[in-house]
Amino acid sequence: MFPFISSRIIAPEKGEAAVRARCPDILTGKGFLGSRKKDVVVRLLLFATALLSLLILAAILIFLFVEGAPILKRVSVGAFLFGKEWYPTFEPPSFGIFPLLAASVGVTVLSTLISAPLGVMTAIYIAEIAAPWVRNILKPAVELIAALPSVVIGFFGMVVVAPFLQETFDLPTGLNLFNASLMLAFMSIPTICTISEDAIRSVPGDLREGSLALGATHLETILRVVIPASLSGISTAAILGISRSIGETMVVLMVAGGAALIPESVFDPVRPIPASIAAEMAEAPFRGDHYHALFALGVILFLFTMIFNMIAAYIAGKHKQVGAATL
Amino acid sequence: MDGLKRGGFGDDAPRGRARFRAWKQGLAFTALRFAALINCLALAVIVCFLFANGWKAISWSFITQPPVNSMTQGGIFPCIVGTFLLSLGAMAVALALGTASAIYLHEYARPGLLVKAIKFGVNNLAGIPSIVFGLFGLAFFVTWFKFGVSLLSGILTLGILILPILIGSAEEALAAVPQSYREASLALGASRWQTIYGVVLPAAAPGILTGAILGVGRAAGETAAIMFTAAVYFIPHLPGSLFDQVMALPYHIYVLASAGTQIDLTRPIQYGTALVLIVLVLGTNLAAILYRAKLRR
Numbered sequence: 001m002f003p004f005i006s007s008r009i010i011a012p013e014k015g016e017a018a019v020r021a022r023c024p025d026i027l028t029g030k031g032f033l034g035s036r037k038k039d040v041v042v043r044l045l046l047f048a049t050a051l052l053s054l055l056i057l058a059a060i061l062i063f064l065f066v067e068g069a070p071i072l073k074r075v076s077v078g079a080f081l082f083g084k085e086w087y088p089t090f091e092p093p094s095f096g097i098f099p100l101l102a103a104s105v106g107v108t109v110l111s112t113l114i115s116a117p118l119g120v121m122t123a124i125y126i127a128e129i130a131a132p133w134v135r136n137i138l139k140p141a142v143e144l145i146a147a148l149p150s151v152v153i154g155f156f157g158m159v160v161v162a163p164f165l166q167e168t169f170d171l172p173t174g175l176n177l178f179n180a181s182l183m184l185a186f187m188s189i190p191t192i193c194t195i196s197e198d199a200i201r202s203v204p205g206d207l208r209e210g211s212l213a214l215g216a217t218h219l220e221t222i223l224r225v226v227i228p229a230s231l232s233g234i235s236t237a238a239i240l241g242i243s244r245s246i247g248e249t250m251v252v253l254m255v256a257g258g259a260a261l262i263p264e265s266v267f268d269p270v271r272p273i274p275a276s277i278a279a280e281m282a283e284a285p286f287r288g289d290h291y292h293a294l295f296a297l298g299v300i301l302f303l304f305t306m307i308f309n310m311i312a313a314y315i316a317g318k319h320k321q322v323g324a325a326t327l
Numbered sequence: 328m329d330g331l332k333r334g335g336f337g338d339d340a341p342r343g344r345a346r347f348r349a350w351k352q353g354l355a356f357t358a359l360r361f362a363a364l365i366n367c368l369a370l371a372v373i374v375c376f377l378f379a380n381g382w383k384a385i386s387w388s389f390i391t392q393p394p395v396n397s398m399t400q401g402g403i404f405p406c407i408v409g410t411f412l413l414s415l416g417a418m419a420v421a422l423a424l425g426t427a428s429a430i431y432l433h434e435y436a437r438p439g440l441l442v443k444a445i446k447f448g449v450n451n452l453a454g455i456p457s458i459v460f461g462l463f464g465l466a467f468f469v470t471w472f473k474f475g476v477s478l479l480s481g482i483l484t485l486g487i488l489i490l491p492i493l494i495g496s497a498e499e500a501l502a503a504v505p506q507s508y509r510e511a512s513l514a515l516g517a518s519r520w521q522t523i524y525g526v527v528l529p530a531a532a533p534g535i536l537t538g539a540i541l542g543v544g545r546a547a548g549e550t551a552a553i554m555f556t557a558a559v560y561f562i563p564h565l566p567g568s569l570f571d572q573v574m575a576l577p578y579h580i581y582v583l584a585s586a587g588t589q590i591d592l593t594r595p596i597q598y599g600t601a602l603v604l605i606v607l608v609l610g611t612n613l614a615a616i617l618y619r620a621k622l623r624r
Contacts, residue, residue, distance in 0.1 A: 042520045046431035049424055053494070054448035056487050060455065063466040121362035129356055130363070140616050141367050147541075147612040148373065149548025151577040152601050155584050156373050159594075186369055193366075219352035240454070247456020249551035250577075254585050274458045274551070281465070281555055298462040302455065309454035313447075 064302055068295035070287075071095060080296065086260040086271075088280065088290040095293045097300075099260045103177070103270035104246060106263050107256065110181035111188065111245045116238045118185070119192030123237075126193070127200040128222055146190035154254030157183040162255060171267050173257060178266045180256035184248055188241040195240060199233020200226060236316040243308035247301055249274035273297050374605065381602025384595040390603070398561065398583065399592050403600050408565055409573035410607070413481050413557060414546035418493075420486030422539050425493025426528075429535075432494075433501040434523055453491035457551040460488045464556035479569040481557020488552050489542040496538025500531035537619045544611035548604065550577040576604045 071080065075095050083096015126138050161182060162174030203226050211221040227234070257269020258279065271279075277294050284290035392402035428449075436442045464484030474480045504527050512522040528535075550558075558578035566573045580600050583593045 036518060039518045039520045043431075043435055046427050046435060049427035050431035050436070050445050052424060053428060053452055053490065054445055056490075057448045057452055059467060060459065060463045063463055063471070064459070067462075067466045118362050118365060121359050122366055125356075125359040125363040129359060138363055138367065140613075141370055143616055144609055144612060145366060145370050147544055147548070147608055148370075149550070149577055149604055149608055151548065151550045151580050152377070152605055153373070155580055155597065155601050156376065158584060159597075160376060189366055217348050217352050219355050220348070243454055247458065249456065249458040250581065253551075254581065274456060277458055277462065278551055278554060281462075295462060295466070298459050302459050305454050305456055305459075306451055309451055313450060 060302070064295055064299045067287075068292060068297075068299045071289060071292040071296045074289050074292075080293075084262065086276070088284070088293060093289060095289070097273070097293075097297060099262045100271055100273045100276050100297070101300075102262045103256065103260075104272040104274075106177055106266075106270065107180050107184060107252060107272050108242055108245045110177065110266060111184035112238065112242050114181065114185035115188045115192055115241055115245075119189045119237065119241065120196050120234055122189070123193045123196035123200055123234075124222060124227075127197045128218075128226065142190050142193050145186070146194070148187075150187060150248060150250040151254070153183050153187060154251045157251065157255035165267075169267060173269055175255050175257040175269055176267045177256065177263050177270045180252050180270070180272070181266075183251045183255055184245040187248060187251060188244045191244050192237045192241040195237035196230070196234045199230040199237065202233070203229040232315050232318070236312045239308050239312040239315070243305045243312070246308070247274060247305050249278050253278045273301055277301075374609070377598065377602050377605055380598040384599025385602060389599055393563075394561065394596075397589075398596070399589055400596075403576065403579060403596070403603065405562065405565055405574045406576045406579045406600065407603065409478075409558070409575040410547050410577070410604075412478060412566065412573065413485060413553065413575055414543045416478070416482035417485030417489055417546040418539050418543045420482060421490045421493040421542055422535075424486070425490050425538070425542075426497045426535055428490075428494050429497030429501055430523060430528075433498050434519070434527065449491050449494050452487070453495075457488060457549055460484055460552045461555045464552065469556055475570060476556060476559070476572050477570045478557055478566050478573050481553045481573065481575075482569075484552050484556045485546040485549060488549065489545050492542050492545060493535075493538050496541065497531070497535045500534025500538070501527065503534060504530045533618070533622050537615045537622070540611050540615040540618070544608045544615070547611070548577055548608045550575075550581055554578055554581075576600055576607070580604065 075083070080095055080097060081101070082098050083094060084098050085094040085096045086099050087094045122138075122142070126135055126142075130138060157179055158175065161179050164174065165171060165176070165179055166174035207225050207229060208221055211225045212218070216224070252272040253275040256272055256275055258271050258275065259269040260271040260276070261268065263270045277297050280290065281294055284294055389402040390407065391404050393405050394403065395401035428445075432442060432445065436445075461484065464480055468474045468480035468483050469476055472480075474483075508526050508530060509522055512526040513519075517525065553575055557573055558575045559572040560574075560578075560582050562572055562574055580597055583597045583600070584590065
């Protein structure tokens with residue numbers, strides 16, 4: 001009659017017959033107890049699936065290391081990291097990744113200098129100033145920027161921005177560090193903007209009202225109250241933006257110029273780490289030194305982004321805004 | 328300025344300062360508005376540019392024919408097919424795994440070290456660059472599992488790449504299901520799994536679907552993850568099995584635009600391909616965004 005009567009309510013030794021009489025499926029494995037058993041199996045399966053993310057992360061780390069480590073038999077860690085010559089196909093080859101490292105750092109720093117202010121300013125505008133209808137247009141627009149495939153942005157950089165830069169600044173090539181930074185900045189703005197906006201929005205309204213009631217203007221309220229209160233969120237956003245631009249591949253592959261040289265000006269063509277991996281993997285002999293060196297570059301990229309993500313998570317977790325009390 | 332000069336003369340000073348503060352605020356807000364405008368303009372310029380240059384290349388035969396004359400003429404049909412197979416396959420893989428993970432994390436798991444560890448895994452997976460997924464796919468699926476450069480390797484690599492997106496949106500969707508639904512179902516005697524399967528999942532389905540659409544969009548535009556695992560420059564036939572290599576739209580653009588032999592000759596095809604790709608990607612994303620906005624209302 002009542003399928004939810006459990007065996008705990010009616011003691012099994014006394015009540016089993018009664019339960020069986022009243023409600024035959026309960027003890028037959030088809031009804032309540034059966035679904036309990038199924039519940040345990042399902043739970044285990046779901047647990048295994050959830051664990052998969054962690055296992056994949058571990059597998060990525062292991063496989064990158066296994067394929068990347070053999071290069072250290074060929075060159076020392078110091079020579080690999082600080083060697084100034086990347087000529088993997090020469091005879092004898094030289095595997096110094098310093099020019100690639102310098103290019104990656106250069107491109108990332110320059111792009112962050114552009115994207116962080118723009119992204120944060122857009123976030124402030126969306127969260128604090130824009131009228132609701134403007135916000136309803138701007139937010140999807142920012143999301144669409146995030147959705148643009150990187151290969152399309154790289155393509156745009158090649159066919160439009162490169163000739164423009166070349167003519168405007170009278171350069172030998174428009175495919176250079178500056179162009180790559182511009183395109184990367186455009187790509188990381190949505191990351192920075194969305195996360196900053198969330199942080200700004202989570203600042204409690206009474207803080208703003210208090211500031212305005214004391215006679216501060218809207219701008220003063222934003223600068224002295226809202227931004228300091230959401231600073232941890234904004235820095236998380238910037239760090240994730242950085243981590244995004246370090247690893248971005250297609251843009252730097254297509255517009256950075258591809259020269260494995262240490263850049264001396266922002267208009268030098270460069271070859272950041274992801275570009276090197278993408279461009280050279282196809283021609284690197286399977287499990288040769290070059291192949292292992294490219295995997296070692298992958299390890300470096302992996303560690304870089306992982307460290308940045310962990311810093312971001314740490315800041316976000318530690319300075320979590322909980323009401324007005326933590327200010 | 329007025330206020331500063333008259334310094335001590337009573338009422339005018341605060342009024343002047345107030346005017347200065349208002350002026351400063353106006354200036355700053357203009358700068359903020361300008362920053363927001365730059366982003367929108369950049370998006371508009373890119374999209375309009377691709378439409379303006381791409382629509383000339385688009386024709387019925389461009390979409391339905393394979394390339395001919397060593398890629399300089401003909402259409403991009405095999406690339407469209409390849410991108411569809413890759414992104415839908417990846418979505419199917421990630422939808423199954425992502426929904427199951429989210430159900431465990433949201434409905435079963437008790438907060439603790441293990442859940443923290445799993446969330447750490449998901450968060451970090453989301454931050455890994457796509458080229459690293461490509462390397463992993465090459466070492467793991469292509470080499471270790473001996474799937475070779477194939478549709479299957481590409482689907483699995485893209486599947487784990489979009490997995491965090493699917494887990495995130497599924498968790499959000501589950502969290503939005505009112506607790507009273509679960510309680511009502513449990514009170515009627517349903518088991519936990521019956522409750523989840525019969526009540527919670529149907530209620531969360533639209534949100535999970537939004538995540539799946541976003542995942543398709545992301546997978547469709549992804550290049551670096553498939554360049555070592557699935558995509559090839561040219562293959563004379565459509566993929567007949569999971570172990571065939573495929574052509575794909577993003578890789579096609581990259582190869583024609585920067586690694587091909589006749590870059591200038593194939594420019595119209597590049598524009599056309601780029602247009603087809605962004606229509607596909609922005610279309611799916613726009614659909615997801617609008618659908619989500621409707622759900623939240």
